[in-house]
Amino acid sequence: MNHKWHITNIVENDEDNHNLFKCSLKNGTTNKIKKKSVFFKMAPLLDPFKFLVGKYDLTDKSLFQLPQLDSTNETINAKVLEPNNSAYVDGFFSFLSSTLIHKYNFAHGVDYYGSFLGIKNSFKLNVIDDLDYLCKSDFFIKNKNVLFQVEDYEHLYNDEEDEDNPKPLVHLKIDHTSSNKSMSSVKSIHDDLFDNVFVTDSESGSGSGSGSVKEHMTLDDLKESSLDLVDMTNSFEFSKINDSKTATIKSGSTCSSRTSHTSSGNEGECDGGNDDETGSESDGIEKEDGKEEKDGEEEEKEGEEGKEEWEDMSDSEDDEDISDFEEERIDATLPEFPVNVICMEYCENTFDSLIVNEDLSDDEWLSAFMQIIMILITYQKAFSFTHNDLHTNNVMYNTTDVEFIYYCYKKKYYKVPTFGRIFKIIDFGRGIYKYDGKIFCSDSFQNGADAATQYNTEPYFNEKKPRLEPNYSFDLCRLACSIFDYVIDDIDDMADIIKEDPIAKLVMEWCLDDNGSNILYKNTGVERYPDFKLYKMIARCVHNHTPQNQLNRPEFVSFIVTKNMISKTATIMDIDEIPSFSCSP
Helix, strand or coil: CCCCEEEEEEEEECCCCCCEEEEEEEECCCCCEEEEEEEEEEEECCCHHHHHCCCCCCCCCCCCCCCCCCCCCCCCCHHHHCCCCHHHHHHHHHHHHHHHHHHHCCCCCCCEEEEEEEEEEEEEEECCCCHHHHHCCHHHHHHECCCEEECCCHHHCCCCCCCCCCCCCCCCCCCCCCCCCCCCCCCCCCCCCCCCCCCCHHHHCCCCCCCCCCCCCCHHHHHHCCCCCCEHHHHCCCCCCCCCCECECCCCCCCCCCEEECCCCCCCCCCCCCCCCCCCCCCCEEECCCCCCCCHHHHHHHHHHHHHHHHHCCHHHCCCCCCCCCCCCCEEEEEEEEEEEEEEECCCEEHHHHHHHCCCCHHHHHHHHHHHHHHHHHHHHHHCCECCCCCCCCEEEEECCCCEEEEEECCEEEEEECCCEEEEECCCCCCEEEECCEEEECHHHCCCCCCCCCCECCCCCCCCCCCECCCCCHHHHHHHHHHHHHHCCCHHHHHHHHHHCHHHHHHHHHCECCCCCECCECCCCCECCCCCHHHHHHHHHECECCHHHHCCCHHHHCCEECHHHCCCCCCEEEHHHCCCCCCCC
């Protein structure tokens, strides 16, 4: 694709992070070369959890075959050929996000350097949040450390528990930070450098023609391709962003996305504030797959340099310690697995680690929230985007020397202190968005997949069930659910806590459904909707937490300034100038 920076050489692999590489990048327009740390996200093309529980036919020779332009379902697994494969949806939105950096000075985009397909040897997967699900599988129990390796996890269970029939795990923190990106130019690829991520044609068993292949694909090429994507004009139109109300989803940081819950009742009905412990939540569970002003030429030159400010501001940190935060992990290692390698900007740390390791002031919290709100507003305007799994590990940040960031939205100007952090949203594999009249919807929402019943919309619309469109309130509510336990230790003390703590009050309010009930917990402290049912009920019952709505709150109104209060040399992220790319030209 025609992204701005392309990888020309892989210099070295980081000693502490096998997915981080020091690379030489070339500007496709100016031919400028720079060195930068690049994160390679290994986005699986198949569902590794299905592999672990025996849902794939391991004798099928086409299972791990990589697709060619003329591949069909007869030679390649159907999921790998699916245009809405979560790995492809993730990679393409990473590209779209990066275009906002370079065309509109959008500091919060994640820069993209290309992607490619490969077979990853020794593919590692953190299964710590899914052990309950896995341990109920006879296939997993029988074949662990035979067909695949799994680190010891007995310490997570009580001594009296049987791992083959475990009770619920102790409270664990979920980390969804793993993110790898890839490159389109492969001249500098060496198998040893990439830990055997590639296989040769003879090893893969796939035939390849001798015709030449274009090194990069442009958007024009993409538009001319014959991908079987749903045409938005022939299916439906997303509801326009309602500044006062839209639907939303929520989920706690310990909610496992591997479980879908089906209800014998009306899923369209919300709890309505029923806080009895024996309420309707006991449904059956079914497993589913400030600078000085300058004038004249100097000011004009600085204005041009401002366009490069956001993309280069973290370069100086590339040689610093990557992170002192270690996630909780129980790794399963698969001998080989097909992946889409997404080569992307490296982000220094997660919002989750910041919350855990730092005592944030109210102003620091509000700076982070305001940045996240502006990211969501921008993505919703430009791409009709919903993330659908936004939590504290899918929000990351890079350190910066820039003291303030400035936004213009609906002709209002906002001055937000950074406290040395620029936040970004990552991991778009559950995303739903539009581009050029096409709907890109993760196949996680198709029948039988992880999030099959969260929405009911194209391209996976089920005519037998009520339509349920993507919800612009979902992401803030989901994020708040992952923060709730950090700011409110005891739900019994919540009323007193929110009187004294404005951040706790804000988070709590983002966790309220349309009836004013806490969607995460009952008054008794019991989870109102366990596991994946929480996602489903946020989608259906939370409609008051759009990012646009938050700008009316006094906490965020306080960031408003007049334009003449902003230095002429300051870089302003003008969201009003960013068009909608959702519809066809």
